[in-house]
Amino acid sequence: MARFGMVIDTARCVGCMDCVTACKTENSVPEGFNRDWIVYDTVGTLPGLHLEIRSERCNHCDNPPCVYCCPCGASHIHERGGVVLVYAYKCSGCKACIAACPYDARFIHPEGYADKCTFCIQRVEQGLDPACVAVCPTRCMTFGDLEDPNNDVSRLLQSRRYYTLLTEAGTRPQIYYLT
Amino acid sequence: MRELTTTRNNPMIDPSLHIWGGEIAIYLFLGGLVAGIMMISGYFLLRGRHKEVECSCLRMPALNIVLLSLGMLALFLDLEHKLYVWRMYATFKPASPMSWGAWILLLVYPALAANLLIKPPERLSAWFPFLSRLSGQLNASQGAIRAIAALNMALGAMLGIYTGILLSAFGARPLWNSAALSILFLVSGLSTAAALVHLVARDRHEREVLARADIGFLAAELLVILLFLIGLLSSTSVHIEAAQSLISGPYAPVFWVFVIGLGIVVPLVVQPLVVSHRIAHTPVAPILVITGGLILRYVIVFAGQASHWAPMAVSR
Numbered sequence: 001m002a003r004f005g006m007v008i009d010t011a012r013c014v015g016c017m018d019c020v021t022a023c024k025t026e027n028s029v030p031e032g033f034n035r036d037w038i039v040y041d042t043v044g045t046l047p048g049l050h051l052e053i054r055s056e057r058c059n060h061c062d063n064p065p066c067v068y069c070c071p072c073g074a075s076h077i078h079e080r081g082g083v084v085l086v087y088a089y090k091c092s093g094c095k096a097c098i099a100a101c102p103y104d105a106r107f108i109h110p111e112g113y114a115d116k117c118t119f120c121i122q123r124v125e126q127g128l129d130p131a132c133v134a135v136c137p138t139r140c141m142t143f144g145d146l147e148d149p150n151n152d153v154s155r156l157l158q159s160r161r162y163y164t165l166l167t168e169a170g171t172r173p174q175i176y177y178l179t
Numbered sequence: 180m181r182e183l184t185t186t187r188n189n190p191m192i193d194p195s196l197h198i199w200g201g202e203i204a205i206y207l208f209l210g211g212l213v214a215g216i217m218m219i220s221g222y223f224l225l226r227g228r229h230k231e232v233e234c235s236c237l238r239m240p241a242l243n244i245v246l247l248s249l250g251m252l253a254l255f256l257d258l259e260h261k262l263y264v265w266r267m268y269a270t271f272k273p274a275s276p277m278s279w280g281a282w283i284l285l286l287v288y289p290a291l292a293a294n295l296l297i298k299p300p301e302r303l304s305a306w307f308p309f310l311s312r313l314s315g316q317l318n319a320s321q322g323a324i325r326a327i328a329a330l331n332m333a334l335g336a337m338l339g340i341y342t343g344i345l346l347s348a349f350g351a352r353p354l355w356n357s358a359a360l361s362i363l364f365l366v367s368g369l370s371t372a373a374a375l376v377h378l379v380a381r382d383r384h385e386r387e388v389l390a391r392a393d394i395g396f397l398a399a400e401l402l403v404i405l406l407f408l409i410g411l412l413s414s415t416s417v418h419i420e421a422a423q424s425l426i427s428g429p430y431a432p433v434f435w436v437f438v439i440g441l442g443i444v445v446p447l448v449v450q451p452l453v454v455s456h457r458i459a460h461t462p463v464a465p466i467l468v469i470t471g472g473l474i475l476r477y478v479i480v481f482a483g484q485a486s487h488w489a490p491m492a493v494s495r
Binding site: 069111 | 180181182183184185186187188189190191192193196198199257258259260261263264266267269270272274275276277278280281348349350351352415484487488489
């Protein structure tokens with residue numbers, strides 16, 4: 001059983017938004033909506049400011065509240081890699097999953113169903129990286145199987161310090177940020 | 180100092196979550212009201228009050244069916260993918276409070292219809308004469324009346340509690356993330372129901388009972404609100420921030436004036452005067468209770484969406 005995850009090196013990310021553009025192009029994300037985005041996190045006071053730039057998206061959590069709360073069975077965990085996906089043809093647009101996500105990673109597609117990052121499952125199943133990872137000019141993003149100890153994602157997590165977003169929310173996110 | 184700037188800017192999500200509007204507040208209010216009326220009707224049935232011609236338990240089921248249908252209409256209007264509403268009934272998801280709710284709502288209708296059958300409206304039995312026969316058979320059996328009463332009370336309690344669990348199960352929204360919310364919505368449903376039945380009841384004895392009951396429900400509601408706030412204030416920083424949005428933040432004026440002051444405290448002063456016959460029965464207190472119950476749902480739905488785990492993000 002694979003467990004797909006992503007490792008993002010915040011020391012390398014420059015916030016160029018290539019990942020955002022690639023996602024919109026690959027997945028035909030409608031104008032005005034984003035499946036991934038950039039966060040500029042500034043801490044401290046002048047002159048000691050510290051800026052961290054992150055590419056954020058659905059965390060494809062191991063304990064996904066958006067899947068549990070769905071009354072229609074539209075939100076689900078994909079059979080491969082634990083990827084959290086939505087069957088548009090089952091979604092009633094009740095928005096419970098949006099309320100359930102502490103990362104606010106979901107939105108309502110103009111056609112009415114809940115939409116979100118899919119880890120570009122259509123590419124991953126062909127052995128390719130997700131579009132955002134593939135285009136990153138600083139190579140700050142790495143995608144792979146976290147359960148394979150020889151995979152790049154596993155090696156990075158073994159050798160570098162990392163954190164996950166809102167660990168305290170109890171969702172067990174699968175996107176790891178290197179510091 | 181910490182400042183977050185995001186490029187996300189998704190509609191309904193940024194700058195702060197706003198996915199549910201008045202429809203959900205109205206639905207939660209009507210759901211609680213219907214639940215309370217079912218429990219009160221069930222109580223009157225158990226006490227054998229249905230033998231009195233003027234008993235509210237004979238007239239409320241028809242009103243309840245209308246109120247519940249209006250609530251479900253509000254819920255339907257909120258859906259973004261309306262043609263797929265039937266998907267809720269193509270499955271049952273035990274981990275999803277909304278799935279429980281969808282099925283409970285469906286079970287409530289037959290319970291209300293059974294209560295209605297004890298004394299069908301005259302126009303209805305003129306069209307369908309078999310209803311009068313059925314009603315006669317029901318009334319001849321004490322067991323059947325008791326079963327209908329128990330069914331209405333049980334489903335009423337489930338409906339009232341579920342509306343709170345629906346919100347409290349969202350761990351991502353700190354204000355809602357309290358088990359006290361389900362009890363608060365149940366008690367608020369009972370207090371608004373007692374107020375509404377008090378308003379429309381024709382029987383003097385019933386009005387007395389309901390005014391007295393409402394004092395108990397309102398006092399319990401005040402206590403549960405206190406427990407709800409204590410729970411949040413003694414939790415993590417995001418929960419404390421959520422509680423403060425009600426206590427001293429942007430929702431404080433509406434919360435203190437309309438929910439606590441006019442919705443609970445004023446009726447708690449007026450109703451004991453009514454019960455002790457120092458003043459006549461007045462519609463003022465019940466109307467305040469009903470309005471307070473509606474505004475409570477609005478405040479919780481809106482303030483809950485504004486509460487969040489992540490530090491406040493600034494869109495650019």
